[in-house]
Amino acid sequence: MFLKRVQVPDFRILKDVDISFEPEFCPRIFPLGSLNGGGKSTLFQLLFVLLGCSSEPDKYVYIRNLLTGFKVDSDQLERSLAKIEILDNGISVNLEFVCINRKKRLSKLGGKGLDEVLRSKGLRSITDYLGSGNNSNNKDCLICLKFRSNEQLNQIRKYLPALATKIYLAAPFTQVFQFLAKTETRKLFKEHKQKLEYYLKLEAVKQRLTNFFTYDFLSVDYILKFLKSARDQDFKQVIDTGNYGNNYQLALGELNSLLDNKQINVDPDLSGVNFKIKDEEGERELFPEDFSHGELKRLSIYVWLKHLQMEDSIVLMDEIESTFHPDWQYQITADLAEWGASNQYILATHSYDLCQALTPAHIKELEPRPILEIAATDQPSANQSTEETQKEN
Numbered sequence: 460m461f462l463k464r465v466q467v468p469d470f471r472i473l474k475d476v477d478i479s480f481e482p483e484f485c486p487r488i489f490p491l492g493s494l495n496g497g498g499k500s501t502l503f504q505l506l507f508v509l510l511g512c513s514s515e516p517d518k519y520v521y522i523r524n525l526l527t528g529f530k531v532d533s534d535q536l537e538r539s540l541a542k543i544e545i546l547d548n549g550i551s552v553n554l555e556f557v558c559i560n561r562k563k564r565l566s567k568l569g570g571k572g573l574d575e576v577l578r579s580k581g582l583r584s585i586t587d588y589l590g591s592g593n594n595s596n597n598k599d600c601l602i603c604l605k606f607r608s609n610e611q612l613n614q615i616r617k618y619l620p621a622l623a624t625k626i627y628l629a630a631p632f633t634q635v636f637q638f639l640a641k642t643e644t645r646k647l648f649k650e651h652k653q654k655l656e657y658y659l660k661l662e663a664v665k666q667r668l669t670n671f672f673t674y675d676f677l678s679v680d681y682i683l684k685f686l687k688s689a690r691d692q693d694f695k696q697v698i699d700t701g702n703y704g705n706n707y708q709l710a711l712g713e714l715n716s717l718l719d720n721k722q723i724n725v726d727p728d729l730s731g732v733n734f735k736i737k738d739e740e741g742e743r744e745l746f747p748e749d750f751s752h753g754e755l756k757r758l759s760i761y762v763w764l765k766h767l768q769m770e771d772s773i774v775l776m777d778e779i780e781s782t783f784h785p786d787w788q789y790q791i792t793a794d795l796a797e798w799g800a801s802n803q804y805i806l807a808t809h810s811y812d813l814c815q816a817l818t819p820a821h822i823k824e825l826e827p828r829p830i831l832e833i834a835a836t837d838q839p840s841a842n843q844s845t846e847e848t849q850k851e852n
C-alpha cells in the first residue's frame with residue numbers, strides 16, 4: 460500500500476493541504492516539515508484514524524473524538540474532510556470523506572431511512588459525531604464515504620479492512636492525541652494523579668489500536684515478543700522438517716548488531732532482558748535503565764517494525780528525530796530503509812540533518828514552508844551557471 464495523495468481542504472489548522480507522494484522514489488521515505496503548530500501531527504492523526512478506524516465499529520469512537528467540533532452548518536449540503544488516494548499493487552483507490560449535518564438530511568427523508576437517502580446521494584455513513592462541539596448527547600453530524608457507483612462502494616467496503624491493517628502511527632507519548640476523548644487528553648495537563656490516569660488510558664488505547672505505537676523507552680515487551688515469535692518459528696520448523704531453524708539466533712544477532720559493544724541477554728523463560736557491555740574495563744552487566752535515551756528509542760523503533768512484521772505498509776512517524784544526535788537523525792532514513800524496505804514512511808520532522816539524507820523532492824511541507832523557503836534563499840543567483848549548480852549538488 461502506498462499513500463499517493465492526500466487533500467484536506469479545511470480541518471482544524473490544516474487549510475488547502477494537497478500533498479502527493481511519488482511511488483517511484485527510492486527510498487519511499489518522505490520527511491514532512493512545517494513550523495511548530497503547522498499541522499503535521501494533526502494530519503497524521505486524521506490519516507491514521509480515517510484509514511485505520513473506518514471499517515471497525517468498535518473503533519469509531521476515535522473518529523468521533525477527533526471530529527468533535529468539525530461543524531457542518533444546517534444550510535450546508537456537505538463539508539469535505541479529506542480525499543485520500545491509495546496505490547495498491549498498481550491500482551488506485553480513491554477515498555473521499557465528507558461530513559453532513561443530520562438535521563438537514565433528516566428533513567428530506569420522506570418516509571425513507573437515513574441510510575437509504577444517503578445511498579441515493581452516493582454517500583455511505585460511517586459514524587455520527589458532535590459537530591457543534593457542545594457538551595450534549597445530540598450527535599448532529601455524520602461522517603460518510605462518498606462513492607460514484609455501487610461498484611466503487613463495494614470496492615471500498617472490501618478494501619477498507621485490509622487498509623486498516625496497513626496503516627501505522629508512531630509518536631512520542633507526550634503528544635496530544637486528538638482521537639482520545641477531550642476529558643482524557645485534558646488530564647495530561649492536570650495534577651500528577653490525573654496525569655497518571657491519562658497514561659493508563661493511553662496504554663489501554665494502545666491495546667485496542669494495535670498499529671499505534673508510542674516511542675517507549677525501552678520496549679522490553681516488543682523485544683520479548685520479537686524473540687518469542689522467532690523461537691516459535693524455529694519450533695514450527697522442527698515439526699515441519701525435523702530440523703530447528705535459526706530464526707532465534709538471527710533475531711538475537713540483529714538486536715546485538717544495533718547495540719555496538721553491548722550484548723543482549725534474555726532470561727531463560729523469556730520474561731526479561733539484561734545486557735552485557737565489554738570495553739577496556741572488562742565485561743559488566745547493564746540494565747535497560749543504563750542505556751541512553753537515543754539508544755533506547757532506536758532499539759524500540761527497530762523492534763516495533765520487526766515485531767509487527769510491517770510490510771507494504773504506510774508508516775507515519777511523528778517527531779522521529781527527538782533524542783537523536785544529528786548523525787543518527789541523518790542515519791535514521793537508512794535504518795528504516797533497511798529494517799522495513801517495502802514500507803512507505805512519512806516522517807514529521809524539524810531536522811535538517813534528516814532531510815539531507817534524501818533528495819529535495821522527497822521533502823513535503825505544510826504551509827508555512829520552512830525548509831523550502833530556506834532552500835529558496837540558498838538558490839543560485841540568476842547569473843550562476845547551471846553547470847556550477849550541478850557541481851555543487
Ligand SMILES: Nc1ncnc2c1ncn2[C@@H]1O[C@H](COP(=O)(O)OP(=O)(O)OP(=O)(O)O)[C@@H](O)[C@H]1O
Pocket residue numbers: 470471472493494495496497498499500501502
Ligand atoms: N480547531 C482548530 N482550528 C485551528 N487551529 C487549531 C485548532 N485546534 C488546534 N489548532 C492549532 O493547531 C496546531 C496543532 O498543530 P499540530 O500539533 O498538528 O502541529 P505540528 O506541526 O505537529 O507542530 P509541532 O512541530 O510543534 O509538533 C496548534 O497550533 C493549535 O493551536
Ligand SMILES: [Mg+2]
Pocket residue numbers: 499500501777807
Ligand atoms: Mg507535532
